[in-house]
Amino acid sequence: MSTKHHYKVRVGISVGDFNGIGPEIILKSLKDKSITDFFTPIIFGSGKLLSYQKNIFKLQMNFNYISKATEATAGKINVVNLWKDNVAVELGTPTEESTRMAKDSLEAAVEALKNGEVDILVTAPINKDEMMKYGFKHTGHTGYLEEKFGKRGLMFLVTDSLKVAVSTHHIPLAEVASSISKDKIKSQLKLLNACLKEDFCIEKPKIAVLGLNPHAGDGGTIGKEEIEIISPAIKESFDEGIMAFGPYPADSFFQPDKYKAFDAVLAMYHDQGLAPFKTIAYEDGVNYTAGLPFVRTSPDHGTAYDIAGKNMADEQSFEEAIFTGIKIFQNRKEYQELVKNKLVIKDKRYNADGIDEDLPDE
Template sequence: MQKYYITIDWMEEKGKIRLGISVGDLNGIGCEVALKTFEDSRMLDFCTPVLFASSKSMAAQKNALGLNVTYHGIQKATEAVDGKINVVNIWKEVPELEFGKSTKEGGAYAIRSLKAAVKALRDNEIDVLVTAPINKNNIQAEDFKFPGHTDYLAKELEGESLMFMITDGLKVGLLTDHVAVKDVAQAITPQLIRKKVRTVMNSLKADFAIRKPKIAILGINPHSGDNGLIGKEDEEVLKPTIKLLNDEGNLVFGPYSADSFFGSGSYTDFDAVLAAYHDQGLIPFKTLSFGKGVNFTAGLNKVRTSPDHGTAYEIAGQGKADHSSFKEAVFAAINIFRNRQEYEELTANPLRKYKKKAERF
């Protein structure tokens, strides 16, 4: 379980966070894990959930899954009521449910939900966004040609996006994410490394309240190139860039050989790890934290998290889905939003924190 510190004092001062949810593929487990999370009414003490779908679609999901939840239908997110599960009606029809199947209709409704949720996030009608899983194949359309959530959010929101997999004790970012392995080495440039390090550094400070972050960078080649014997990218690109970052006062170390870095526990010496490519980072992350991990899009001006699993068609509609990761994504979004607000207030007025403490005595 990740460690979150959402205090009553903070909620009384700031008000409840309005947490938007895009429901993902209706034929997958997205609606199930979202509804199961808030089936526990205690979750409503932490935030006000706002699902972007329709009341009729939620009724169909609830009945098919045998869930004991009630919800409040609204027409826009600003009408959300605290203490209730709110559903923004963004379509009137009732899409046919075909649990476990990848259908064009399932992808189309997933994108309608995502677009409505992102618009509400951009317009400050919700504070944070948690996205349920989509299918990267059936979402493709004339007006949506993105490999996934992260790329779409990078276009719609401000900032430099970074896929950041997080859990208590382990945070893994990627230098390259949805890039073919054959193109990875060429894609990693000094400019890219510096940009990603900057994004991770800023996120660790603002989103996770870490004052002086330490970052490890994994090598591109086996054994980090063995001094140039197995590829020259680590010697010619990674090492000089890491030295330059260190000269600038950043605590960045590496490149480390990826094969032993996680198994040896070396990752525990750092606040975050930057992997060279997708599977180099995500395989160890999911092995160590599957079911508890969260996918956080760092670097944007808005907070978005997601569970660390996909649509899980193989168990969709059977009531078997574990909602642990979705619940962690909810808590992560709330905590990051709170940390970010406090960081912005502190950097704007460094004395404010100490003044507030003095007022208590």
């Protein structure tokens, strides 16, 4: 059998804020001894911290301590030991130390991803406000990854039955209307359409677009963004071969018989898309950054300081993030193979004797 068939995806994991539930959900996701039969986990963090937390939650697991991702061993839980000193754990409270490790862990994991030392990245929750106090310039992972990879990404929350992207990310609600444009929405629909084909194997995606205003503007009486921006973007995208529909009123769209008729939804702002998604998906949701050259996923929840250290955190969303990331990575490889091996269609032309001959396209 080929080694390609047995290749285990190398999953890079950043620990997030260790005073939140990040280490707990990571460790619980890896607690089954057979987990390394499916992929090779590489955690970027502190061996002492993880050992301390596994004892809190009474988990029986061993780590393979390494100094860089290239030393990772298949069949083991690998830990790139970024911090070898003792760390002061204050569960439930963000500290300078926990914030700096979250930043160091993310930076090291992204660098490994860029260098091809891990195949996908799964990020545990960070405290964005605290991170910005210590030099982090972005209001979330998406902006940071866009900067590092030099490409625009799209926040995309996914489950098997519901996929919601947001046109604007972490910005004040007062700035949303001025932050959308026809060209931006068209670009996002194009990105979303390609993502659904390449990453989720949907041959002809149908995308619903939500309106910005209540009742999708009510014909312009509650706002004109639908008439002037959103509808033209949808029409032009449709004319260019993208099956985009709308704009739909957001207040009534997320009924099962409506949203299930589409493969994805483009919401205009963060809470318009994420509030219904998190209500419907709850534990199954995964945050995926679409449009980047590498695969990055995360659970669809935050640091949850209120339950940190109490053995109450549910690891299901983090597990979903790992296996969704692996599936997307594999789908992309298969798609790229199909495109690479695509047959070149030749024109049939006739020579002077009337005999047909295959000639390459000019």
